[in-house]
Amino acid sequence: MTQTPDPDRESYTLADLKTLMARLRDPETGCPWDLEQTFQSILPHTLEEAHEVADAIEREDYPHLKDELGDLLFQIIFYSQIGTEQGLFDFDAVVDNLVRKLLRRHPHVFPDGTLASRIDPDNRPDQDAIARSWEQIKAAERALRDEPADAGPASRLDDIPGALPAMVRAEKLQRRAARHGFDWPDIGPVFAKLEEELGELREAWSEALENPDKRDALEDELGDLMFVCVNLARFLKVNPDTALRRTNRKFETRFRAIEAALAEQGRELEQESLEALDAIWQSVKGVENKR
Template sequence: MTAVEELLAVMARLRDPERGCPWDRAQDFRSIVPHTLEEAYEVADAIERDDHPAMRDELGDLLFQVVFYAQIGREAGSFDFEAIARAVTDKLIRRHPHVFGDREETTAGSQRATWEAIKAEERAERASGDAAPSALDDVPLALPALTRSRKLQSRAARVGFDWPEPGQVIDKLREELGELEEALGDSPRDPAHVHEEMGDLLLACVNLSRQIGVDPEQALRDGNAKFERRFRGLEAIIANTGQDLESVGFDRLEAAYQQAKARDQGIDPT
């Protein structure tokens, strides 16, 4: 028995109506979605830390999620693990005609264009009823907002709806920031208007990141990590003075943060 076959057998046993685990038996497609998302983020975290043993373990946990869905699908008579594997294999072969067919691709850019053209054909084939297919079809609602925004804007850009130069996006960013400032200056302030303008500003930020080839989700993850590292440095600086964070005031905290930032950049703050 292969490792995959054993894993499938373990999953079937966990779901056994008589001898299985009560928790596993109680789950359905919807109930395990949060666990799947959590496992995907734990894979990303292990990769960020370049922790290979953790990558192996977290990828195993993510694979178990696929096996879980496959078992539920098998019980419903919809699909099983074999059908999942076959579907993705067929998709990869279909989307790589330059590898598995007679099409020639000489650059990564042309290959990407072929990939997207094939995906567009697949979306058109899946379109049901009289609804006209859209360039924005099949961008999952469950994606993180930054990632979904980038995907939506990339789709729009492929049909020509895009600023020609990053500088124009920066101008748009300044415009959106000005509109947010105006909304904040309203008296009385309209929270719904502020919310809307903040969304427009974030949308412009994502647009700029896409234009300059920066993944906004990854950039923010890296920014979060940097902020956390420097804030922990701030905490250590204040702790060494015997003071409490809550009692020193913003100016002292900001000074400590700048000191921690300098240390993080390898600069001697003294």
């Protein structure tokens, strides 16, 4: 039986969403699928929703963005409901912790650490001072955390999650190191390093062709090259993950255009030569900018 939303309600609120989530997880009358979920089982959905938010923003599909943000918010509500059931935390505790953390990290906006406090606009610090303060505050937070006995010496890189996508984590590692003076002086040496790593990759590839046992070295060199590419993106002030997603979309659009062009002529992709396919590829370049 299909139900329609309550026609008497002008709009639903966050409180309604929390109520809905509790109903979905009700042991007796809830949804069987929702009842089976755990922190671990929801995680892949959370990552997917976050990427869909990013995709909507990059495509400037703002009507769709509203839906995607709602889906992402639902993930937080879901985690919070499970946390409530297990006596770990609830949604209100998540919000309270977040507000306190942001108040603590923004003394240039909330000098007394309260929402009521205000800073003198004429004495607002500059961006460099704010960045230094932010790093000092986060360092103090790291120092206060309980670390395992075998955690080893504290590092300025400690709170960069190991589970981040590799490219995202590479950029965060580089930015953190750069804040502490470990960085190239300008972009010139980065280009030089890129050429150096490319040469080392070619050498490792040649050696791997002769000796398959050296394929680990090939992987190392490819990783080094990609790490430098992330560094280059940082100096160019380009987000590497965003740039790669943009190229993915460009490739997909052009490849689909090739398929369409061949279909119009009654030709099959797999039966065409690489030269013929490249000629069509060249002819459809720029098609993604015409849509």
